[in-house]
Amino acid sequence: MIDDTFVELSRWQFASVAMYHFLFVPLTLGLSWILVIMETVYVMTGKEIYRDMTKFWGKLFAINFALGVTTGLTMEFQFGTNWAYYSHYVGDVFGAPLAIEGLMAFFLESTFVGLMILGWDKLSKRQHLAVTFMTALGTNLSALWILVANAWMQNPVGAEFSAETMRMEMTNFWDVVFNPVAQVKFIHTVAAGYVTASAFVLGISAWYILKGRDLAFAKRSFAVAAGFGLAASLSVIVLGDESGYELGDVQKMKLAVIEAEWHTQPAPANFNVIAFPDQEKRENWFELQVPWALGLIATRSVTEQVAGINELVEHNEKRVRSGMIAYDNLVKLRAGDKSEAVKTAFEEHKKDLGYGLLLKRYVENPADATEEQIAQATWYSVPYVPYLFWSFRIMVAIGFYFLAMFVASFYLLANGTLEKNPWLLKAAVWSIPLPWVAVELGWFVAEYGRQPWAIGEVLPTFLATSALTVSDLIFSLIAYFIFYSVLLVIEMYLMFKFARLGPSALHTGRYYHERGGSGRSTAPGLQPAE
Amino acid sequence: MLLDYETLKFVWWLLVGILLIGFAITDGMDMGVGTLLPFIGQTDSERRVVINSVAPHWDGNQVWLITAGGAIFAAWPAVYAAAFSGFYLAMLLVLAGLFFRPVGFDYRSKLEDPQWRNAWDWGLFAGGTIPALVFGIAFGNLLQGVPFHLDQFLKPHYDAWFIWALLGLLNPFALLAGLISVAMLSTHGAAWLQLRADDIIAERAKKAILFLGPLVTVAFALAGLWLYFGIDGYRIVSQPPHDALPNPLGKEVVRDAAAWFQNYADYPVALLAPLLGLAGPLLVVALSQMNRPALAYTMNALSMAGIIATAGISMFPFIMPSSSVPNSSLTIWDAPSSHLTLTIMFWAVVIFLPIVLAYTVWAYSAMWGKITIEDIEKRNHEVY
Numbered sequence: 001m002i003d004d005t006f007v008e009l010s011r012w013q014f015a016s017v018a019m020y021h022f023l024f025v026p027l028t029l030g031l032s033w034i035l036v037i038m039e040t041v042y043v044m045t046g047k048e049i050y051r052d053m054t055k056f057w058g059k060l061f062a063i064n065f066a067l068g069v070t071t072g073l074t075m076e077f078q079f080g081t082n083w084a085y086y087s088h089y090v091g092d093v094f095g096a097p098l099a100i101e102g103l104m105a106f107f108l109e110s111t112f113v114g115l116m117i118l119g120w121d122k123l124s125k126r127q128h129l130a131v132t133f134m135t136a137l138g139t140n141l142s143a144l145w146i147l148v149a150n151a152w153m154q155n156p157v158g159a160e161f162s163a164e165t166m167r168m169e170m171t172n173f174w175d176v177v178f179n180p181v182a183q184v185k186f187i188h189t190v191a192a193g194y195v196t197a198s199a200f201v202l203g204i205s206a207w208y209i210l211k212g213r214d215l216a217f218a219k220r221s222f223a224v225a226a227g228f229g230l231a232a233s234l235s236v237i238v239l240g241d242e243s244g245y246e247l248g249d250v251q252k253m254k255l256a257v258i259e260a261e262w263h264t265q266p267a268p269a270n271f272n273v274i275a276f277p278d279q280e281k282r283e284n285w286f287e288l289q290v291p292w293a294l295g296l297i298a299t300r301s302v303t304e305q306v307a308g309i310n311e312l313v314e315h316n317e318k319r320v321r322s323g324m325i326a327y328d329n330l331v332k333l334r335a336g337d338k339s340e341a342v343k344t345a346f347e348e349h350k351k352d353l354g355y356g357l358l359l360k361r362y363v364e365n366p367a368d369a370t371e372e373q374i375a376q377a378t379w380y381s382v383p384y385v386p387y388l389f390w391s392f393r394i395m396v397a398i399g400f401y402f403l404a405m406f407v408a409s410f411y412l413l414a415n416g417t418l419e420k421n422p423w424l425l426k427a428a429v430w431s432i433p434l435p436w437v438a439v440e441l442g443w444f445v446a447e448y449g450r451q452p453w454a455i456g457e458v459l460p461t462f463l464a465t466s467a468l469t470v471s472d473l474i475f476s477l478i479a480y481f482i483f484y485s486v487l488l489v490i491e492m493y494l495m496f497k498f499a500r501l502g503p504s505a506l507h508t509g510r511y512y513h514e515r516g517g518s519g520r521s522t523a524p525g526l527q528p529a530e
Numbered sequence: 531m532l533l534d535y536e537t538l539k540f541v542w543w544l545l546v547g548i549l550l551i552g553f554a555i556t557d558g559m560d561m562g563v564g565t566l567l568p569f570i571g572q573t574d575s576e577r578r579v580v581i582n583s584v585a586p587h588w589d590g591n592q593v594w595l596i597t598a599g600g601a602i603f604a605a606w607p608a609v610y611a612a613a614f615s616g617f618y619l620a621m622l623l624v625l626a627g628l629f630f631r632p633v634g635f636d637y638r639s640k641l642e643d644p645q646w647r648n649a650w651d652w653g654l655f656a657g658g659t660i661p662a663l664v665f666g667i668a669f670g671n672l673l674q675g676v677p678f679h680l681d682q683f684l685k686p687h688y689d690a691w692f693i694w695a696l697l698g699l700l701n702p703f704a705l706l707a708g709l710i711s712v713a714m715l716s717t718h719g720a721a722w723l724q725l726r727a728d729d730i731i732a733e734r735a736k737k738a739i740l741f742l743g744p745l746v747t748v749a750f751a752l753a754g755l756w757l758y759f760g761i762d763g764y765r766i767v768s769q770p771p772h773d774a775l776p777n778p779l780g781k782e783v784v785r786d787a788a789a790w791f792q793n794y795a796d797y798p799v800a801l802l803a804p805l806l807g808l809a810g811p812l813l814v815v816a817l818s819q820m821n822r823p824a825l826a827y828t829m830n831a832l833s834m835a836g837i838i839a840t841a842g843i844s845m846f847p848f849i850m851p852s853s854s855v856p857n858s859s860l861t862i863w864d865a866p867s868s869h870l871t872l873t874i875m876f877w878a879v880v881i882f883l884p885i886v887l888a889y890t891v892w893a894y895s896a897m898w899g900k901i902t903i904e905d906i907e908k909r910n911h912e913v914y
Contacts, residue, residue, distance in 0.1 A: 080621075081618055081621050088684055096871055096875060102599075103879065111893050113589055127896070164777065173870070476618070487629070491633075494640055
């Protein structure tokens with residue numbers, strides 16, 4: 001039988017190492033392009049200050065990048081070490097984008113990142129800019145392939161189950177690559193990374209401006225971040241909306257749960273701004289609604305319905321029953337029964353095999369399930385509503401908050417009144433951690449919202465584990481916890497140290513701390529803008 | 531689809547081998563440099579010379595390891611599943627070692643404190659030595675067979691648990707294989723240092739090769755004798771056709787004392803691999819002593835290719851033999867992905883690997899030159 005403790009520990013481990021890894025990824029995705037922008041200005045104008053900006057923010061980039069690489073290694077191992085049955089069951093499809101990610105993206109970013117950091121004296125201006133560009137391109141391409149892989153977990157297109165090999169097999173590679181979920185997810189995710197990096201540069205630059213240090217340097221950095229951040233926060237919201245539309249199409253349960261929509265409403269559905277969902281009673285005990293909004297967002301029409309949880313569950317019950325037949329015939333096929341009746345029955349029901357497998361949580365042989373077990377498995381197909389409902393809303397609120405922040409920054413900067421408005425600068429400093437809250441919640445919504453499936457409607461998470469023991473998991477969780485805590489302390493220490501030091505860390509002799517703490521930068525051609 | 535399924539299954543055995551050899555030549559060099567670091571560099575500047583000889587490239591090199599892992603996932607999912615979960619604690623150990631490298635390289639010289647720097651130097655030592663050792667140990671165990679089986683739904687189960695699973699891997703033959711791995715990668719790192727580092731380091735590297743090269747040859751010869759006289763191989767008695775849909779439970783396997791040497795009897799040209807592994811390291815020593823470090827480096831790349839190929843050829847067509855239920859063994863015929871996936875991945879490699887090689891060569895040439903102590907001290911804030 002399924003050992004719930006063991007499954008829970010496996011899930012906790014994957015969730016923690018993945019979310020920890022994603023502390024470093026978004027900054028890499030966005031900061032790499034900010035470096036490209038700064039260095040392009042340097043190459044085009046020849047102004048030294050843009051070189052200094054590229055180098056300084058590049059130093060912070062490198063501190064962050066190191067931990068991104070470290071924790072990324074864990075992710076590659078994690079599927080094989082802890083999700084061995086998953087690896088066997090879907091490796092034929094899921095492994096391909098991962099391997100291509102290595103060949104096409106990791107090689108690119110990793111080969112050039114070393115030259116970007118250490119090649120300033122060895123490369124010509126243009127060569128170095130090209131190297132920085134390749135690094136940015138590589139990091140973003142790697143996001144593309146990993147999201148193709150992840151989108152396939154959400155919406156497994158271009159593949160079919162084979163009873164002979166007992167696994168999912170690819171039927172059409174291009175369907176996997178051009179999975180509609182992958183396209184919107186990719187842009188939404190990288191744009192979130194761009195917002196993160198913009199908020200990071202904006203906040204640290206604001207801090208220098210508040211302290212009156214290295215103003216020319218700080219304002220130019222602030223400007224790049226405000227412009228890039230504005231464009232990025234717009235795309236994050238637009239593509240977030242597009243994701244909502246995709247969900248209405250391919251992941252109806254996730255959408256219903258995020259919106260706490262227990263019953264299908266008459267079209268166009270109302271949107272719950274605030275609600276307190278009660279999973280036991282299967283209703284919300286308070287709802288503050290905006291009429292029509294959900295229907296418009298999810299279906300882009302006023303006539304289509306958005307399916308509610310109860311109706312989806314009813315539908316799932318049929319699929320569980322059909323899955324029992326699929327499982328029964330699969331076992332016969334595996335035992336060598338090649339009769340036509342068995343083959344036909346299996347083919348007819350195999351699209352519901354995953355739902356049959358859900359019963360394995362309650363009964364050894366799903367074909368023997370009782371009515372009560374069928375009901376249990378059916379309701380097990382609904383994730384816990386309150387978590388998703390609230391995570392989603394906090395994420396969206398932060399997204400709009402940053403749109404406002406970048407608009408205000410851009411406006412005050414253009415208008416020359418930035419320093420007269422310290423409230424904005426202070427808000428920018430204190431907002432630095434917020435994008436991380438939003439991106440982590442975003443992943444939580446995407447992955448927890450996929451439960452109980454490892455591969456949507458194909459493979460339940462509890463079956464996807466390795467055949468390990470609770471001792472193995474406790475040991476590895478403790479090991480990861482110790483390593484990751486120490487690494488985080490070291491990383492944060494260096495990040496704070498170098499951020500506080502500012503461009504003085506470059507040892508050019510032109511900046512604040514090297515000039516005995518006088519505020520204005522006076523290198524030739526570097527007079528502050530005012 | 532230009533290639534039939536049987537051919538592709540074989541080609542993927544070659545490609546995984548090429549990726550592993552590529553890993554040894556590139557990232558293996560960085561690991562070897564890490565192993566040598568605390569010993570070959572006495573002062574801080576000397577150690578920085580050692581570190582900066584690989585600093586711009588180690589990250590790109592590491593992708594050979596990542597891509598080899600990804601390729602095994604995509605091309606041999608059954609192997610990826612059985613090996614990574616079966617060797618659970620060993621894999622954790624590899625990861626723990628690898629953790630030290632990205633941060634070690636990047637953070638070490640960011641602070642002046644000598645204790646901080648010394649600590650990271652030992653971190654880089656661990657990051658180079660532990661993975662090299664464990665990879666060798668893993669190969670040593672594959673050659674003996676690993677205690678695992680597949681259930682009727684093809685889920686892999688390891689037939690030992692928790693710490694006992696790890697301890698079982700640490701048997702004398704596997705440790706010898708681990709020694710070969712560490713020694714050959716250290717030789718490679720030393721050849722690189724002789725080529726790229728300041729004279730004082732290059733001289734020490736030359737001395738290290740004088741000791742390490744023969745160590746590889748002796749240990750490799752010893753492992754060969756041990757395998758011949760003391761370890762039974764595995765032989766397939768019956769199996770479905772090579773181009774059949776993969777079914778790892780469809781064959782019959784027996785243990786056979788001479789099985790691991792059968793391929794050399796059938797294809798004498800395969801003897802080239804062990805010969806390279808035996809003679810190569812000695813030629814490396816000779817070339818290094820003759821002050822031809824570039825040739826020594828190339829020769830060592832060849833001898834490592836010979837050693838890795840020897841392990842692969844000896845076991846062929848086995849990838850992961852099972853000692854507890856031999857019929858559950860994984861072979862190149864019954865562990866691969868579908869025909870379509872193998873085809874797509876084949877083209878991905880054919881297209882992207884040459885591009886990768888081209889820009890890798892450019893990256894090395896752009897950063898070429900002797901790394902000197904004077905240069906490191908002058909460009910204190912521009913280098914690691």
